[in-house]
Structure formats: C-alpha cells, structure tokens
Amino acid sequence: MVKTADTDKEMTSDAPSSMRADARRNVDALLEAARSVFTESGVDTPIRTIAAKAGVGVGTVYRHFPQRSDLIKAIIQREVAAQVEAAETLSKNHKTGEALALWMSRLIEFVGTKRGLGPALHSGDPAYQSLPDFVLGQLTPALHRLLKAAAISGDVRDDVDANDLLNAGLRLATPTNDGDTAQAKRMIALLVDGLRYSPSGTSGEV
Amino acid sequence: MVKTADTDKEMTSDAPSSMRADARRNVDALLEAARSVFTESGVDTPIRTIAAKAGVGVGTVYRHFPQRSDLIKAIIQREVAAQVEAAETLSKNHKTGEALALWMSRLIEFVGTKRGLGPALHSGDPAYQSLPDFVLGQLTPALHRLLKAAAISGDVRDDVDANDLLNAGLRLATPTNDGDTAQAKRMIALLVDGLRYSPSGTSGEV
DNA sequence: CACTTATACGGAACAATGTTCCACTTAGCA
DNA sequence: TGCTAAGTGGAACATTGTTCCGTATAAGTG
Numbered sequence: 001m002v003k004t005a006d007t008d009k010e011m012t013s014d015a016p017s018s019m020r021a022d023a024r025r026n027v028d029a030l031l032e033a034a035r036s037v038f039t040e041s042g043v044d045t046p047i048r049t050i051a052a053k054a055g056v057g058v059g060t061v062y063r064h065f066p067q068r069s070d071l072i073k074a075i076i077q078r079e080v081a082a083q084v085e086a087a088e089t090l091s092k093n094h095k096t097g098e099a100l101a102l103w104m105s106r107l108i109e110f111v112g113t114k115r116g117l118g119p120a121l122h123s124g125d126p127a128y129q130s131l132p133d134f135v136l137g138q139l140t141p142a143l144h145r146l147l148k149a150a151a152i153s154g155d156v157r158d159d160v161d162a163n164d165l166l167n168a169g170l171r172l173a174t175p176t177n178d179g180d181t182a183q184a185k186r187m188i189a190l191l192v193d194g195l196r197y198s199p200s201g202t203s204g205e206v
Numbered sequence: 207m208v209k210t211a212d213t214d215k216e217m218t219s220d221a222p223s224s225m226r227a228d229a230r231r232n233v234d235a236l237l238e239a240a241r242s243v244f245t246e247s248g249v250d251t252p253i254r255t256i257a258a259k260a261g262v263g264v265g266t267v268y269r270h271f272p273q274r275s276d277l278i279k280a281i282i283q284r285e286v287a288a289q290v291e292a293a294e295t296l297s298k299n300h301k302t303g304e305a306l307a308l309w310m311s312r313l314i315e316f317v318g319t320k321r322g323l324g325p326a327l328h329s330g331d332p333a334y335q336s337l338p339d340f341v342l343g344q345l346t347p348a349l350h351r352l353l354k355a356a357a358i359s360g361d362v363r364d365d366v367d368a369n370d371l372l373n374a375g376l377r378l379a380t381p382t383n384d385g386d387t388a389q390a391k392r393m394i395a396l397l398v399d400g401l402r403y404s405p406s407g408t409s410g411e412v
Numbered sequence: 413c414a415c416t417t418a419t420a421c422g423g424a425a426c427a428a429t430g431t432t433c434c435a436c437t438t439a440g441c442a
Numbered sequence: 443t444g445c446t447a448a449g450t451g452g453a454a455c456a457t458t459g460t461t462c463c464g465t466a467t468a469a470g471t472g
Binding site: 116118119122123124160161163164165167168171172174176177183186187190191192193194195196197199 | 324325369377382389392396403
Binding site for chain 4: 225226228229232257262263264265266269
C-alpha cells in the first residue's frame with residue numbers, strides 16, 4: 001500500500017533538466033538505492049553502502065547530496081506531501097475532531113516508512129540537522145488548519161499550539177525498536193484525548 | 207531491590223570490595239570523569255575523551271564498562287532512584303491525580319540531567335541497548351502504583367497501561383536540541399490531560 | 413566528425429571513533 | 443622479598459564520514 005501506481009517515469013523531483021545526462025542517471029540510481037536501503041536497513045546506513053548499491057563512487061554521492069539529510073529529504077518528499085494531502089482529504093470526509101485524530105494517527109505510518117527516521121528527527125545529530133525544519137515546516141500548516149477547525153467547532157480545546165502537538169505526535173509515532181506500532185497507536189490516542197479534555201474544569205496546571 | 211541507605215560517601219555502586227585497590231581507584235576516576243563529561247558534552251562523548259579525562263587507557267574503560275550503556279547506567283542510578291523515590295513522596299503529599307501529574311512532569315528533569323540521554327533511550331543504537339530495560343524496569347513499578355491509585359480514586363481513567371504512559375512520558379520529556387524544556391512541559395501536560403479524559407464520553411468532562 | 417572544455421566521476425587518502433589484544437606492571441599475599 | 447593473578451595502557455585494526463584531485467566524458471563548436 002505504500003507504493004501507489006507510480007508512472008514508470010522516475011520523478012526524482014531533484015533533477016533540473018540543466019543537469020548532465022550521466023549526472024541525472026546517477027542521481028536517479030542513488031535515489032533508487034537509498035529508497036530501498038532506508039527501508040531495509042535504516043536512514044543511518046553507511047554512505048558507502050548506498051554508493052555501492054547505486055554503482056557510483058562516494059564522491060558522487062557527496063556531490064549531489066552534501067548532507068545525509070539532503071538524501072533523506074529527497075526521498076521522503078512524497079510521504080510528506082501525502083501527509084499534507086491527507087489533512088485536506090480527512091477534513092472533507094470527517095467531522096473536525098475526527099479528522100484531527102485520524103491525521104495524528106496517520107503520523108505513525110508516515111514515520112514508520114523509513115527505518116530510523118523517527119529517532120533521526122529528534123537526535124540532534126548534525127547530519128540530520130535540516131530534517132526537522134523540513135518536516136515541521138511542511139506539516140505544521142496542515143496540522144494548524146485541522147486544529148483550528150476542530151477548536152472552532154468545539155471538538156477540541158483551543159489552547160494548544162500546532163507545533164507542540166506536531167512535535168509530540170512525531171515523538172510518539174516513532175515505533176519501538178522491534179517495529180511494533182501498537183504502542184504508538186495507543187500513545188497517540190492518549191495524546192489526542194488530551195485535546196478533548198477541557199482544562200477549564202479543575203486543574204491542568206502542573 | 208530498592209537502594210538501601212546510601213551514605214553520602216562516594217558510592218560508586220560498582221565496586222565490590224574484592225576489587226584491587228588500583229582498579230577501584232580507576233573506576234572511581236572514570237565515574238567522576240564520565241559524570242562531568244556526560245553533562246557537558248553528552249552521553250555520546252568518545253570513550254577516548256573519557257579515558258583521558260580519567261587518566262587511564264581505553265582498555266581500562268572497556269574492562270570495567272564493556273558497553274557504553276554500563277557506564278551510563280552506573281551514573282544515572284542515583285537519578286533513577288530519586289525519580290522512584292519521588293513517586294513515594296508525591297503520593298504522600300498530594301492527591302492521587304496531582305501526584306501522578308507531578309511525577310510525569312518530573313521526568314523532564316530526570317531526562318534533562320545528562321545531555322543526549324533522551325535520544326539514547328529511544329535510538330535503538332546497540333551501544334545503548336540495555337538502557338531502556340534498565341530505566342523502564344526501575345520506573346514502571348513506581349508509575350504503576352501512582353497510576354493505579356489515581357484510577358481507583360477516579361482522578362484518571364483506568365484503561366491506560368503504565369508502560370505505555372512511561373514510554374510516552376520519556377519521549378515527550380526529551381528536551382529539544384536547544385535545551386528548551388518549555389515545550390516538553392506543555393506536551394507532558396497535554397498527555398496527562400489525556401488521562402483525565404474519559405473515553406466513554408461522559409464522566410471525564412465536568 | 414574532431415576538438416575543446418566545463419562538468420562529473422571514482423576512489424584513494426585522511427580523520428574520528430569503536431573495539432580488541434597482549435606485553436608489561438603491580439597489588440596483595442606467603 | 444618474591445610470586446602470581448589481576449589489572450593496565452595503548453598500539454593496532456575495523457568502520458565510517460568526508461575531502462580532494464587526477465581522470466573520464468557529455469555536450470557544445472567549428
């Protein structure tokens with residue numbers, strides 16, 4: 001279910017047509033190699049391994065993707081876009097609160113796609129530095145809209161920041177080492193219930 | 207298995223008296239060096255650096271602490287014990303729900319103590335492998351008691367697993383790269399509010 | 413097509429770090 | 443004092459990130 005019917009033309013989204021033919025070919029091969037390696041072995045797989053799988057030298061990898069995060073970004077672009085689109089779709093087909101809950105839950109599949117992506121997002125490792133900005137930058141506006149709509153309709157409280165919620169969601173969505181997502185589901189659900197709780201009652205302060 | 211009365215003398219907790227004097231000296235020096243290095247530079251500081259700071263060779267480090275996590279464990283033992291003790295103290299001085307909330311919030315200080323400890327707990331890196339088991343093993347029973355008490359008194363719902371909650375808490379408690387804990391506080395508070403919400407639809411909402 | 417050149421390539425080379433191994437040192441003991 | 447098992451230090455090897463540069467070639471140009 002991950003792979004949708006791609007047109008068979010590789011859409012690398014990273015290849016300005018001004019690029020030399022061999023360069024383009026190598027970029028494509030790298031993306032292809034990285035895609036499979038990231039899924040199987042994780043986003044922290046050695047560069048040499050990816051280079052070998054793509055049949056190029058490491059120099060070529062660094063030429064096109066100076067930082068590891070650049071390679072990851074190129075690869076998860078689709079997933080990020082899909083997550084953003086899901087916000088649109090969900091809000092059309094569900095009540096605001098439910099749409100929000102479903103979108104948050106969908107973060108689990110988003111993060112689960114590439115092994116190690118979750119930890120990478122919060123590790124602070126300089127090799128991944130630009131990843132959080134990229135992901136948060138894309139997803140925050142989408143979540144913001146869902147959250148605002150749900151707040152206005154009264155499905156959830158209105159004192160929660162989209163950025164906080166997204167960060168929390170991404171942290172909880174990261175699967176456990178053994179790849180089990182059941183716990184993630186429960187934790188996300190618990191967090192979402194926090195949105196439904198109205199602090200106006202008793203406490204809520206710590 | 208609770209720690210029995212530590213005296214305030216340097217309690218390395220890793221030094222059976224059967225140990226040779228020089229070995230004991232080295233272990234102490236290592237713990238001292240590691241403690242400061244972990245706080246300043248993070249738990250992923252190179253072994254060589256720690257060895258140098260302690261004035262020993264790397265072989266000596268590996269002799270006493272075969273895995274990096276062994277060194278970390280020795281160092282955070284106090285903090286873990288303090289967090290466990292806090293459960294006791296809090297439940298004596300607060301209502302059940304409040305005690306639970308405060309304890310969850312205290313995870314932020316616990317995790318914030320050593321730079322990089324949070325990510326290490328969830329990274330899946332084999333060098334830290336035994337850490338999660340160690341930490342969860344100590345903290346889960348404590349949280350379980352708090353959670354159960356709060357559920358019985360009706361302060362929180364009763365369908366949440368202590369392990370799930372602890373995992374979630376630890377993930378959310380991990381500070382952002384810049385060391386800001388404000389967001390962590392808000393996220394934890396939101397999670398705790400999820401405990402107060404009753405999924406059956408009625409009772410939780412006042 | 414032959415020639416030129418900017419572009420790209422590959423991989424050797426260097427640096428940082430984890431980890432092992434063993435010749436040498438020394439604490440504890442008789 | 444001398445013996446021996448325990449402990450030490452750091453050289454040596456393995457892995458990986460990253461840079462650099464001599465070589466190869468795509469794509470124009472005449």
